[in-house]
Amino acid sequence: MNATRGSFGPRAWHQASWDWRAAANFVCGGAGAGLIAVCGLSSALGRPAPWPTLLGVLLVGFGLFAVWLEIGRPMRALHVFFNPRTSWMSREAFVAALLLPGGVAAAAGLPGFATVAALLALCFVWCQARILKAARGIPAWRQTSLVPLIVFTGLAEGTGLALVAALAHGHPARVVFTLAVLLATLAIVRWLAWLAYRRRLEPQADPRALAALDSASQPLLWAGTFAPTVLVAFVALFTVALGDSGRMATGSALLLALAGLGAIASGMLFKFTLVTRAAYNQGFALTRLPVRGARR
Amino acid sequence: MTRWAMIADLRACVGCQTCTAACRHANDTPPGVQWRRVLDMEFGEYPDVQRAFVPTGCQHCDDPPCMEVCPTTATKKRTDGIVTIDYDLCIGCAYCAVACPYQARYKTERPTFAYGKPIDSERKRRDDSRLGVATKCTFCVERIDAGLEKGQVPGVDPEATPACVNSCIAQALAFGDVDDPESNVSKLLEENSHFRMHEELGTGPGFYYLWDRKE
Numbered sequence: 238m239n240a241t242r243g244s245f246g247p248r249a250w251h252q253a254s255w256d257w258r259a260a261a262n263f264v265c266g267g268a269g270a271g272l273i274a275v276c277g278l279s280s281a282l283g284r285p286a287p288w289p290t291l292l293g294v295l296l297v298g299f300g301l302f303a304v305w306l307e308i309g310r311p312m313r314a315l316h317v318f319f320n321p322r323t324s325w326m327s328r329e330a331f332v333a334a335l336l337l338p339g340g341v342a343a344a345a346g347l348p349g350f351a352t353v354a355a356l357l358a359l360c361f362v363w364c365q366a367r368i369l370k371a372a373r374g375i376p377a378w379r380q381t382s383l384v385p386l387i388v389f390t391g392l393a394e395g396t397g398l399a400l401v402a403a404l405a406h407g408h409p410a411r412v413v414f415t416l417a418v419l420l421a422t423l424a425i426v427r428w429l430a431w432l433a434y435r436r437r438l439e440p441q442a443d444p445r446a447l448a449a450l451d452s453a454s455q456p457l458l459w460a461g462t463f464a465p466t467v468l469v470a471f472v473a474l475f476t477v478a479l480g481d482s483g484r485m486a487t488g489s490a491l492l493l494a495l496a497g498l499g500a501i502a503s504g505m506l507f508k509f510t511l512v513t514r515a516a517y518n519q520g521f522a523l524t525r526l527p528v529r530g531a532r533r
Numbered sequence: 534m535t536r537w538a539m540i541a542d543l544r545a546c547v548g549c550q551t552c553t554a555a556c557r558h559a560n561d562t563p564p565g566v567q568w569r570r571v572l573d574m575e576f577g578e579y580p581d582v583q584r585a586f587v588p589t590g591c592q593h594c595d596d597p598p599c600m601e602v603c604p605t606t607a608t609k610k611r612t613d614g615i616v617t618i619d620y621d622l623c624i625g626c627a628y629c630a631v632a633c634p635y636q637a638r639y640k641t642e643r644p645t646f647a648y649g650k651p652i653d654s655e656r657k658r659r660d661d662s663r664l665g666v667a668t669k670c671t672f673c674v675e676r677i678d679a680g681l682e683k684g685q686v687p688g689v690d691p692e693a694t695p696a697c698v699n700s701c702i703a704q705a706l707a708f709g710d711v712d713d714p715e716s717n718v719s720k721l722l723e724e725n726s727h728f729r730m731h732e733e734l735g736t737g738p739g740f741y742y743l744w745d746r747k748e
Contacts (some may be wrong), residue, residue: 248550254627254640309625309640309665316605316624326604372631373598373734505732518636524728527543527585528745 246251249443249520252375259304260512263365264505267387269296270365271395273340275419276354277398280343284412285351289402293395294316294340297361301333325371329364335340336361362391369511370481376441377450377515380514390504393461397500404490406499410476413485421469422499428462431507443517453510463505465496535613537672537687538739539698540721541588545705548573548586549646549684555700556590559659559673563645568637568670569697577698587742588697590729591616591637591670594668595737599629599638599667607667614739615672630667634731635738672708673697688717711739723747 272293276286305311318334321327336357342350366387369378377383400416431454439447472489485493548571556562556569593616600608600616607622608629630638644666646655654709673695680686680693687693689708698706709718718741725743734739 252631254630307626309627309642310623313605313624316607316622317626318604319622320606322602323601324604325626326602326626330604339560361650368602368628371598371602372628373736374630374632374634374636379629437596460740516631519634519731520588521574521589521730523543523574523585523587523744524732525574525726525744526583527542527743529583532568 249446249517251445251514252516252518253511254514256307257509257513258303258307260509262300263332263369263387263508263512264300265303265389266300267362267365267508268394268398268501269293269298269300269440270336270361271391271393272398273294273336273343273395274355274359274362274392275395275399275416276350277343277358279412279416280355284408285346286399286402287346289343289399290340290351290354290405292398292402293358294337294344294495297340298337299357300318310441314351325364325367329368331360332357332360332364358387360389365391374518375516376443376519377438377446377511377517380437381443382430382434382435382437383522386427386434387508389423389427389430390508392426393420394501394504396423397465397497398506400497401494401501403409404485404494407485410485413490413493414473414476417469417472417496418498420500421466423461427504428458431457441519442515443519446515446517449510449514450507453507453515455531456503458508459503460499461507464499468496534712535710536739537593537614537677538595538709538711538718538741539672539695540706540718540727540741540743540745541706542703542705542725543585543587544743544745546586546588546704547703547705549702551702552588552697552699552706555696558672559676559696560671561655561660562639563641563666564642564647564681565645566639566668568639568668589635589637589730590740591633591672592635592668592736592738593672594739597735598632598634598736602628602632604628611674613699615677616669617669617671617674618669620666620668621661623666625667627667634734634736637668639668640665656687664743686713 273290279286305314318332339350339354339357343354366384370384372378389494396419400420403413403416404422471493550571552569553567559683569590574585576583593614597616600610605622605624607619610616625640627640630713636719675692677687684695695708698708707718707721709716713717726740726747729738729741
Protein backbone atom coordinates (compact mmCIF):
# COMPACT_ATOMS: atom_id res chain seq x y z
CA MET A 238 0.00 0.00 0.00
CA ASN A 239 1.23 3.45 -0.82
CA ALA A 240 0.54 6.68 0.89
CA THR A 241 -1.98 8.95 -0.79
CA ARG A 242 -1.34 12.61 -1.30
CA GLY A 243 -1.46 14.79 1.77
CA SER A 244 -2.18 12.10 4.33
CA PHE A 245 -1.36 8.61 5.44
CA GLY A 246 -3.33 5.67 4.14
CA PRO A 247 -3.72 3.04 1.46
CA ARG A 248 -4.37 3.87 -2.16
CA ALA A 249 -7.90 4.49 -3.28
CA TRP A 250 -9.59 1.82 -5.36
CA HIS A 251 -12.38 1.90 -7.91
CA GLN A 252 -15.92 1.50 -6.70
CA ALA A 253 -17.36 -1.88 -7.66
CA SER A 254 -21.02 -1.18 -6.99
CA TRP A 255 -22.12 0.57 -10.19
CA ASP A 256 -21.15 -0.80 -13.59
CA TRP A 257 -22.22 -0.16 -17.19
CA ARG A 258 -25.87 -0.56 -16.25
CA ALA A 259 -25.78 2.41 -13.92
CA ALA A 260 -23.65 4.28 -16.44
CA ALA A 261 -26.28 3.61 -19.12
CA ASN A 262 -28.80 5.52 -17.05
CA PHE A 263 -26.62 8.60 -17.07
CA VAL A 264 -25.55 8.14 -20.70
CA CYS A 265 -28.95 7.40 -22.25
CA GLY A 266 -31.09 9.22 -19.71
CA GLY A 267 -29.07 12.42 -19.98
CA ALA A 268 -29.06 12.38 -23.78
CA GLY A 269 -32.74 11.46 -23.96
CA ALA A 270 -33.75 14.15 -21.51
CA GLY A 271 -31.64 16.67 -23.40
CA LEU A 272 -33.39 15.68 -26.62
CA ILE A 273 -36.86 16.07 -25.09
CA ALA A 274 -35.88 19.49 -23.74
CA VAL A 275 -34.69 20.66 -27.17
CA CYS A 276 -37.82 19.24 -28.80
CA GLY A 277 -39.89 21.27 -26.35
CA LEU A 278 -38.00 24.38 -27.37
CA SER A 279 -38.54 23.52 -31.02
CA SER A 280 -42.24 23.04 -30.40
CA ALA A 281 -42.47 26.38 -28.61
CA LEU A 282 -40.93 27.98 -31.70
CA GLY A 283 -43.61 26.44 -33.87
CA ARG A 284 -41.94 23.26 -35.05
CA PRO A 285 -43.17 20.22 -33.13
CA ALA A 286 -40.81 17.25 -33.23
CA PRO A 287 -42.86 14.15 -32.37
CA TRP A 288 -40.43 11.44 -33.45
CA PRO A 289 -37.34 12.90 -31.79
CA THR A 290 -39.43 13.39 -28.65
CA LEU A 291 -40.37 9.73 -28.74
CA LEU A 292 -36.72 8.81 -29.26
CA GLY A 293 -35.90 10.84 -26.15
CA VAL A 294 -38.54 8.98 -24.16
CA LEU A 295 -37.13 5.66 -25.35
CA LEU A 296 -33.62 6.68 -24.35
CA VAL A 297 -34.74 7.74 -20.88
CA GLY A 298 -36.74 4.53 -20.57
CA PHE A 299 -33.80 2.41 -21.66
CA GLY A 300 -31.55 4.09 -19.11
CA LEU A 301 -34.00 3.36 -16.33
CA PHE A 302 -34.42 -0.20 -17.54
CA ALA A 303 -30.64 -0.67 -17.50
CA VAL A 304 -30.36 0.54 -13.93
CA TRP A 305 -33.30 -1.68 -12.97
CA LEU A 306 -31.21 -4.62 -14.20
CA GLU A 307 -28.54 -3.65 -11.70
CA ILE A 308 -30.53 -3.45 -8.49
CA GLY A 309 -30.41 -6.44 -6.19
CA ARG A 310 -34.15 -6.66 -5.57
CA PRO A 311 -35.81 -5.69 -8.87
CA MET A 312 -39.26 -6.78 -7.73
CA ARG A 313 -39.15 -4.08 -5.08
CA ALA A 314 -38.23 -1.36 -7.54
CA LEU A 315 -41.23 0.76 -6.59
CA HIS A 316 -39.63 1.37 -3.19
CA VAL A 317 -37.47 3.87 -5.03
CA PHE A 318 -40.28 6.38 -4.56
CA PHE A 319 -40.13 6.27 -0.76
CA ASN A 320 -37.63 9.02 0.01
CA PRO A 321 -38.08 12.14 -2.12
CA ARG A 322 -37.40 14.19 1.01
CA THR A 323 -33.63 13.71 0.76
CA SER A 324 -32.77 11.26 -2.02
CA TRP A 325 -32.10 12.54 -5.53
CA MET A 326 -32.65 9.02 -6.81
CA SER A 327 -36.22 9.12 -5.51
CA ARG A 328 -36.68 12.55 -7.04
CA GLU A 329 -35.35 11.27 -10.35
CA ALA A 330 -37.85 8.42 -10.19
CA PHE A 331 -40.75 10.80 -9.54
CA VAL A 332 -39.69 13.05 -12.40
CA ALA A 333 -39.28 10.02 -14.67
CA ALA A 334 -42.75 8.81 -13.74
CA LEU A 335 -44.10 12.10 -15.07
CA LEU A 336 -41.61 12.54 -17.90
CA LEU A 337 -42.27 9.25 -19.65
CA PRO A 338 -46.05 9.69 -20.10
CA GLY A 339 -45.58 13.42 -20.60
CA GLY A 340 -43.08 12.76 -23.35
CA VAL A 341 -45.41 10.27 -25.01
CA ALA A 342 -48.22 12.83 -24.82
CA ALA A 343 -45.93 15.44 -26.36
CA ALA A 344 -44.95 13.01 -29.13
CA ALA A 345 -48.64 12.35 -29.74
CA GLY A 346 -49.09 16.07 -30.31
CA LEU A 347 -51.29 16.84 -27.32
CA PRO A 348 -51.21 20.61 -26.88
CA GLY A 349 -49.01 22.00 -24.14
CA PHE A 350 -47.29 18.72 -23.35
CA ALA A 351 -44.12 19.51 -25.30
CA THR A 352 -43.36 22.36 -22.90
CA VAL A 353 -44.29 20.29 -19.86
CA ALA A 354 -42.11 17.41 -21.07
CA ALA A 355 -39.22 19.79 -21.75
CA LEU A 356 -39.39 21.20 -18.22
CA LEU A 357 -39.59 17.69 -16.76
CA ALA A 358 -36.63 16.66 -18.90
CA LEU A 359 -34.58 19.53 -17.48
CA CYS A 360 -35.57 18.40 -13.99
CA PHE A 361 -34.58 14.84 -14.88
CA VAL A 362 -31.08 15.74 -16.03
CA TRP A 363 -30.70 17.98 -12.97
CA CYS A 364 -31.63 15.06 -10.72
CA GLN A 365 -29.05 12.89 -12.46
CA ALA A 366 -26.37 15.46 -11.84
CA ARG A 367 -27.37 15.74 -8.18
CA ILE A 368 -27.37 11.95 -7.78
CA LEU A 369 -23.69 11.95 -8.58
CA LYS A 370 -22.93 14.96 -6.43
CA ALA A 371 -24.60 13.36 -3.40
CA ALA A 372 -22.26 10.36 -3.57
CA ARG A 373 -19.79 11.60 -0.99
CA GLY A 374 -17.69 8.45 -1.23
CA ILE A 375 -16.41 9.29 -4.71
CA PRO A 376 -14.31 12.46 -5.05
CA ALA A 377 -14.85 12.68 -8.82
CA TRP A 378 -18.62 12.71 -8.30
CA ARG A 379 -19.15 14.81 -5.23
CA GLN A 380 -17.93 18.06 -6.77
CA THR A 381 -20.47 20.85 -7.03
CA SER A 382 -18.91 21.79 -10.34
CA LEU A 383 -19.95 18.42 -11.76
CA VAL A 384 -23.61 19.47 -11.74
CA PRO A 385 -23.41 22.04 -14.57
CA LEU A 386 -21.11 19.73 -16.51
CA ILE A 387 -23.62 16.87 -16.42
CA VAL A 388 -26.53 19.19 -17.26
CA PHE A 389 -24.77 20.81 -20.21
CA THR A 390 -23.52 17.44 -21.41
CA GLY A 391 -27.09 16.17 -21.53
CA LEU A 392 -28.28 19.28 -23.31
CA ALA A 393 -25.43 19.17 -25.84
CA GLU A 394 -26.13 15.50 -26.56
CA GLY A 395 -29.83 16.20 -26.90
CA THR A 396 -29.18 19.06 -29.29
CA GLY A 397 -26.82 16.86 -31.28
CA LEU A 398 -29.53 14.21 -31.55
CA ALA A 399 -32.12 16.84 -32.53
CA LEU A 400 -29.77 18.17 -35.20
CA VAL A 401 -29.20 14.73 -36.69
CA ALA A 402 -32.94 14.06 -36.60
CA ALA A 403 -33.69 17.39 -38.30
CA LEU A 404 -31.18 16.58 -41.05
CA ALA A 405 -32.64 13.11 -41.47
CA HIS A 406 -36.12 14.59 -41.84
CA GLY A 407 -34.93 17.19 -44.35
CA HIS A 408 -36.01 20.17 -42.28
CA PRO A 409 -35.45 23.65 -43.77
CA ALA A 410 -31.98 25.17 -43.44
CA ARG A 411 -33.26 27.83 -41.01
CA VAL A 412 -34.32 25.17 -38.51
CA VAL A 413 -31.14 23.18 -38.97
CA PHE A 414 -28.97 26.26 -38.51
CA THR A 415 -30.78 27.23 -35.34
CA LEU A 416 -30.05 23.80 -33.91
CA ALA A 417 -26.49 23.88 -35.17
CA VAL A 418 -25.76 27.22 -33.53
CA LEU A 419 -27.37 26.00 -30.31
CA LEU A 420 -25.20 22.88 -30.47
CA ALA A 421 -22.01 24.87 -30.96
CA THR A 422 -22.94 27.17 -28.08
CA LEU A 423 -23.75 24.30 -25.72
CA ALA A 424 -20.59 22.46 -26.75
CA ILE A 425 -18.49 25.48 -25.80
CA VAL A 426 -20.36 25.96 -22.51
CA ARG A 427 -19.90 22.25 -21.76
CA TRP A 428 -16.17 22.56 -22.35
CA LEU A 429 -15.96 25.54 -20.02
CA ALA A 430 -17.90 23.53 -17.42
CA TRP A 431 -15.39 20.70 -17.86
CA LEU A 432 -12.45 23.05 -17.33
CA ALA A 433 -14.00 24.42 -14.13
CA TYR A 434 -14.75 20.90 -12.87
CA ARG A 435 -11.29 19.61 -13.72
CA ARG A 436 -9.60 22.50 -11.91
CA ARG A 437 -11.59 21.96 -8.72
CA LEU A 438 -11.17 18.19 -8.83
CA GLU A 439 -7.38 18.26 -9.15
CA PRO A 440 -6.47 18.48 -5.45
CA GLN A 441 -8.90 15.79 -4.32
CA ALA A 442 -9.01 13.03 -6.90
CA ASP A 443 -6.84 9.99 -7.26
CA PRO A 444 -4.35 10.38 -10.12
CA ARG A 445 -5.88 7.37 -11.87
CA ALA A 446 -9.29 9.04 -11.81
CA LEU A 447 -7.78 12.18 -13.26
CA ALA A 448 -6.01 10.15 -15.94
CA ALA A 449 -9.26 8.42 -16.94
CA LEU A 450 -11.12 11.72 -17.09
CA ASP A 451 -8.32 13.41 -18.99
CA SER A 452 -8.36 10.66 -21.61
CA ALA A 453 -12.13 11.11 -22.02
CA SER A 454 -11.70 14.86 -22.21
CA GLN A 455 -9.73 14.62 -25.44
CA PRO A 456 -12.74 13.40 -27.48
CA LEU A 457 -14.81 15.93 -25.56
CA LEU A 458 -12.50 18.68 -26.75
CA TRP A 459 -11.86 17.63 -30.33
CA ALA A 460 -14.98 15.72 -31.38
CA GLY A 461 -17.36 17.31 -28.91
CA THR A 462 -16.33 20.96 -28.92
CA PHE A 463 -13.80 21.88 -31.57
CA ALA A 464 -15.32 19.89 -34.45
CA PRO A 465 -18.93 21.02 -33.91
CA THR A 466 -17.90 24.65 -33.53
CA VAL A 467 -15.67 24.68 -36.58
CA LEU A 468 -18.08 22.65 -38.73
CA VAL A 469 -21.05 24.83 -37.82
CA ALA A 470 -19.05 27.98 -38.53
CA PHE A 471 -17.76 26.55 -41.79
CA VAL A 472 -21.22 25.51 -43.00
CA ALA A 473 -22.66 28.88 -41.97
CA LEU A 474 -20.01 30.78 -43.93
CA PHE A 475 -20.36 28.47 -46.89
CA THR A 476 -24.13 28.85 -46.95
CA VAL A 477 -24.00 32.62 -46.60
CA ALA A 478 -21.42 32.82 -49.37
CA LEU A 479 -23.68 30.85 -51.70
CA GLY A 480 -26.77 32.72 -50.59
CA ASP A 481 -28.46 29.41 -49.96
CA SER A 482 -31.50 29.81 -47.75
CA GLY A 483 -33.62 26.85 -48.75
CA ARG A 484 -32.86 23.14 -48.25
CA MET A 485 -29.55 22.13 -46.81
CA ALA A 486 -26.96 21.01 -49.38
CA THR A 487 -25.93 17.37 -48.98
CA GLY A 488 -22.33 18.22 -48.13
CA SER A 489 -23.37 20.76 -45.52
CA ALA A 490 -25.87 18.33 -44.05
CA LEU A 491 -23.20 15.67 -43.70
CA LEU A 492 -20.83 18.07 -41.99
CA LEU A 493 -23.51 19.16 -39.53
CA ALA A 494 -24.48 15.55 -38.92
CA LEU A 495 -20.84 14.88 -38.08
CA ALA A 496 -20.89 17.82 -35.70
CA GLY A 497 -23.97 16.41 -33.97
CA LEU A 498 -22.60 12.89 -33.77
CA GLY A 499 -19.33 14.17 -32.35
CA ALA A 500 -21.12 16.05 -29.58
CA ILE A 501 -23.24 13.00 -28.77
CA ALA A 502 -20.51 10.37 -28.81
CA SER A 503 -17.97 12.42 -26.85
CA GLY A 504 -20.51 13.29 -24.17
CA MET A 505 -21.60 9.71 -23.80
CA LEU A 506 -18.01 8.51 -23.59
CA PHE A 507 -17.28 11.10 -20.93
CA LYS A 508 -20.21 10.07 -18.72
CA PHE A 509 -19.47 6.38 -19.19
CA THR A 510 -15.88 7.02 -18.14
CA LEU A 511 -16.99 9.10 -15.17
CA VAL A 512 -19.07 6.24 -13.78
CA THR A 513 -17.06 3.20 -14.76
CA ARG A 514 -13.41 4.32 -14.83
CA ALA A 515 -13.01 7.51 -12.81
CA ALA A 516 -15.02 6.53 -9.75
CA TYR A 517 -12.18 5.92 -7.32
CA ASN A 518 -12.97 6.28 -3.67
CA GLN A 519 -10.58 8.11 -1.36
CA GLY A 520 -9.35 5.06 0.49
CA PHE A 521 -8.58 5.44 4.17
CA ALA A 522 -6.54 8.23 5.61
CA LEU A 523 -5.00 8.57 9.03
CA THR A 524 -4.39 12.17 9.92
CA ARG A 525 -1.96 11.01 12.62
CA LEU A 526 0.08 7.86 13.03
CA PRO A 527 0.01 6.03 16.36
CA VAL A 528 2.77 6.85 18.80
CA ARG A 529 4.90 3.80 19.50
CA GLY A 530 6.56 2.85 22.75
CA ALA A 531 4.45 5.24 24.80
CA ARG A 532 2.60 4.21 27.95
CA ARG A 533 -1.15 4.06 27.51
CA MET B 534 -29.36 11.55 25.25
CA THR B 535 -27.29 8.54 24.34
CA ARG B 536 -24.78 8.47 21.51
CA TRP B 537 -23.17 5.07 21.04
CA ALA B 538 -19.67 5.24 19.64
CA MET B 539 -16.66 3.03 19.16
CA ILE B 540 -13.04 3.74 19.86
CA ALA B 541 -10.03 2.06 18.32
CA ASP B 542 -6.68 2.59 20.00
CA LEU B 543 -4.20 2.50 17.15
CA ARG B 544 -1.33 2.11 19.61
CA ALA B 545 -2.80 -1.13 20.91
CA CYS B 546 -4.20 -2.88 17.87
CA VAL B 547 -1.93 -5.71 16.76
CA GLY B 548 -3.87 -6.65 13.64
CA CYS B 549 -4.80 -10.11 14.87
CA GLN B 550 -8.20 -9.90 13.12
CA THR B 551 -9.93 -11.53 16.08
CA CYS B 552 -12.54 -8.77 15.96
CA THR B 553 -13.14 -9.55 12.29
CA ALA B 554 -13.61 -13.23 13.07
CA ALA B 555 -15.85 -12.46 16.05
CA CYS B 556 -17.99 -10.17 13.92
CA ARG B 557 -18.33 -12.76 11.22
CA HIS B 558 -19.27 -15.36 13.76
CA ALA B 559 -21.77 -13.11 15.56
CA ASN B 560 -23.39 -11.79 12.40
CA ASP B 561 -22.89 -14.73 10.08
CA THR B 562 -21.54 -12.66 7.23
CA PRO B 563 -20.58 -14.54 4.06
CA PRO B 564 -17.03 -14.86 2.69
CA GLY B 565 -15.65 -11.54 1.52
CA VAL B 566 -17.98 -9.53 3.71
CA GLN B 567 -16.27 -7.98 6.71
CA TRP B 568 -18.42 -5.62 8.68
CA ARG B 569 -15.47 -5.17 11.04
CA ARG B 570 -12.22 -5.28 9.17
CA VAL B 571 -8.72 -4.34 10.14
CA LEU B 572 -6.56 -2.56 7.60
CA ASP B 573 -2.87 -3.30 7.57
CA MET B 574 -1.17 -0.07 6.56
CA GLU B 575 2.48 0.56 5.91
CA PHE B 576 3.96 4.02 5.63
CA GLY B 577 7.24 5.56 4.62
CA GLU B 578 10.33 4.30 2.83
CA TYR B 579 13.05 2.02 4.21
CA PRO B 580 14.58 2.55 6.75
CA ASP B 581 12.02 5.04 8.04
CA VAL B 582 8.88 2.92 7.95
CA GLN B 583 5.89 2.49 10.18
CA ARG B 584 2.99 0.09 10.29
CA ALA B 585 -0.49 0.62 11.65
CA PHE B 586 -3.45 -1.68 12.06
CA VAL B 587 -6.68 0.22 11.64
CA PRO B 588 -10.05 -1.30 12.54
CA THR B 589 -12.76 0.12 10.30
CA GLY B 590 -16.35 -0.45 9.36
CA CYS B 591 -19.53 1.56 9.45
CA GLN B 592 -18.79 4.76 11.35
CA HIS B 593 -22.45 5.31 12.35
CA CYS B 594 -22.17 8.93 11.30
CA ASP B 595 -24.06 11.87 12.75
CA ASP B 596 -24.91 12.89 9.19
CA PRO B 597 -24.79 9.60 7.28
CA PRO B 598 -24.41 10.13 3.52
CA CYS B 599 -25.89 6.66 3.03
CA MET B 600 -29.13 7.65 4.72
CA GLU B 601 -29.46 10.87 2.75
CA VAL B 602 -29.12 9.13 -0.61
CA CYS B 603 -31.16 6.00 0.17
CA PRO B 604 -34.22 6.18 -2.10
CA THR B 605 -36.23 3.71 -0.04
CA THR B 606 -35.76 4.94 3.55
CA ALA B 607 -34.27 1.51 4.30
CA THR B 608 -31.32 3.24 5.94
CA LYS B 609 -32.26 5.03 9.12
CA LYS B 610 -30.50 6.54 12.10
CA ARG B 611 -31.76 5.85 15.58
CA THR B 612 -31.81 8.51 18.26
CA ASP B 613 -28.87 6.76 19.89
CA GLY B 614 -26.76 7.27 16.73
CA ILE B 615 -26.87 3.73 15.37
CA VAL B 616 -27.43 3.60 11.60
CA THR B 617 -29.62 0.69 10.58
CA ILE B 618 -30.79 -0.97 7.37
CA ASP B 619 -34.26 -2.39 6.87
CA TYR B 620 -33.60 -5.38 4.61
CA ASP B 621 -37.27 -5.57 3.64
CA LEU B 622 -37.24 -2.05 2.22
CA CYS B 623 -33.82 -2.03 0.57
CA ILE B 624 -33.84 -2.55 -3.21
CA GLY B 625 -30.10 -3.12 -3.49
CA CYS B 626 -29.41 -0.10 -5.70
CA ALA B 627 -26.01 0.29 -3.97
CA TYR B 628 -26.32 4.06 -4.00
CA CYS B 629 -25.44 3.97 -0.29
CA ALA B 630 -22.32 1.98 -1.10
CA VAL B 631 -20.96 4.68 -3.42
CA ALA B 632 -22.06 7.43 -1.05
CA CYS B 633 -20.26 5.94 1.96
CA PRO B 634 -16.77 7.44 2.33
CA TYR B 635 -15.72 4.50 4.50
CA GLN B 636 -16.47 1.64 2.10
CA ALA B 637 -18.48 0.03 4.86
CA ARG B 638 -21.34 -1.35 2.81
CA TYR B 639 -21.62 -4.67 1.06
CA LYS B 640 -24.09 -6.25 -1.31
CA THR B 641 -24.11 -10.00 -1.83
CA GLU B 642 -26.13 -11.16 -4.82
CA ARG B 643 -26.21 -14.89 -4.13
CA PRO B 644 -25.51 -17.24 -1.22
CA THR B 645 -21.80 -17.92 -0.76
CA PHE B 646 -20.19 -20.25 1.71
CA ALA B 647 -16.74 -20.64 3.18
CA TYR B 648 -16.15 -24.07 1.64
CA GLY B 649 -18.30 -23.91 -1.46
CA LYS B 650 -21.19 -25.94 -0.09
CA PRO B 651 -22.87 -24.78 3.13
CA ILE B 652 -21.70 -26.39 6.33
CA ASP B 653 -24.23 -27.09 9.10
CA SER B 654 -23.90 -23.74 10.84
CA GLU B 655 -24.19 -21.87 7.55
CA ARG B 656 -27.26 -23.85 6.60
CA LYS B 657 -28.93 -23.17 9.94
CA ARG B 658 -28.16 -19.47 9.99
CA ARG B 659 -28.82 -18.76 6.33
CA ASP B 660 -30.79 -15.53 5.93
CA ASP B 661 -31.96 -14.84 2.40
CA SER B 662 -33.36 -11.46 3.41
CA ARG B 663 -29.76 -10.23 3.31
CA LEU B 664 -29.24 -11.21 -0.33
CA GLY B 665 -29.32 -8.50 -2.97
CA VAL B 666 -29.51 -5.73 -0.38
CA ALA B 667 -27.01 -3.50 1.38
CA THR B 668 -25.51 -4.78 4.62
CA LYS B 669 -23.05 -3.32 7.10
CA CYS B 670 -21.96 -3.22 10.72
CA THR B 671 -24.88 -2.71 13.09
CA PHE B 672 -22.83 -2.14 16.26
CA CYS B 673 -24.47 -5.47 17.20
CA VAL B 674 -27.65 -3.53 17.84
CA GLU B 675 -29.60 -6.59 18.94
CA ARG B 676 -27.10 -7.23 21.73
CA ILE B 677 -27.27 -3.60 22.80
CA ASP B 678 -31.07 -3.50 22.86
CA ALA B 679 -31.37 -6.85 24.61
CA GLY B 680 -28.77 -5.80 27.16
CA LEU B 681 -30.45 -2.50 27.88
CA GLU B 682 -33.72 -4.31 28.52
CA LYS B 683 -31.91 -6.34 31.16
CA GLY B 684 -30.45 -3.21 32.74
CA GLN B 685 -26.97 -3.85 31.41
CA VAL B 686 -24.54 -1.19 30.20
CA PRO B 687 -23.25 -1.53 26.61
CA GLY B 688 -19.50 -1.25 26.58
CA VAL B 689 -19.27 -2.46 30.17
CA ASP B 690 -21.34 -5.63 30.29
CA PRO B 691 -20.05 -8.02 27.62
CA GLU B 692 -23.49 -9.38 26.90
CA ALA B 693 -24.62 -5.91 25.80
CA THR B 694 -21.41 -5.02 23.95
CA PRO B 695 -20.58 -5.49 20.25
CA ALA B 696 -18.87 -8.80 19.55
CA CYS B 697 -15.75 -7.19 18.10
CA VAL B 698 -15.11 -5.20 21.27
CA ASN B 699 -15.60 -8.25 23.47
CA SER B 700 -13.16 -10.27 21.43
CA CYS B 701 -10.31 -7.77 21.22
CA ILE B 702 -7.24 -9.35 22.77
CA ALA B 703 -5.46 -6.03 23.28
CA GLN B 704 -8.35 -3.94 24.56
CA ALA B 705 -7.82 -1.76 21.52
CA LEU B 706 -11.55 -1.50 20.91
CA ALA B 707 -13.95 0.19 23.28
CA PHE B 708 -17.64 0.95 23.05
CA GLY B 709 -19.92 3.24 24.98
CA ASP B 710 -21.96 6.38 25.24
CA VAL B 711 -19.98 9.49 24.33
CA ASP B 712 -22.77 11.70 25.60
CA ASP B 713 -22.20 10.35 29.11
CA PRO B 714 -19.14 12.14 30.56
CA GLU B 715 -18.61 9.28 33.01
CA SER B 716 -18.60 6.53 30.38
CA ASN B 717 -15.52 4.51 29.49
CA VAL B 718 -15.34 6.02 26.01
CA SER B 719 -15.71 9.61 27.23
CA LYS B 720 -12.81 9.07 29.61
CA LEU B 721 -10.67 7.55 26.88
CA LEU B 722 -11.37 10.52 24.62
CA GLU B 723 -10.62 12.93 27.43
CA GLU B 724 -7.30 11.31 28.24
CA ASN B 725 -6.05 10.66 24.72
CA SER B 726 -5.46 12.51 21.49
CA HIS B 727 -7.81 11.27 18.84
CA PHE B 728 -9.19 11.85 15.38
CA ARG B 729 -11.98 10.60 13.19
CA MET B 730 -11.65 9.31 9.64
CA HIS B 731 -12.34 11.75 6.78
CA GLU B 732 -13.69 14.28 9.23
CA GLU B 733 -13.40 17.00 6.58
CA LEU B 734 -16.42 15.51 4.79
CA GLY B 735 -18.69 16.57 7.63
CA THR B 736 -20.17 13.14 8.24
CA GLY B 737 -19.53 13.20 11.99
CA PRO B 738 -18.31 9.62 12.43
CA GLY B 739 -19.17 7.77 15.62
CA PHE B 740 -15.84 5.97 15.46
CA TYR B 741 -12.76 7.50 17.09
CA TYR B 742 -9.10 6.62 16.71
CA LEU B 743 -6.70 7.16 19.59
CA TRP B 744 -3.10 7.81 18.58
CA ASP B 745 -1.34 9.34 21.60
CA ARG B 746 -1.76 10.16 25.23
CA LYS B 747 -2.71 13.76 25.96
CA GLU B 748 -0.01 15.87 27.63
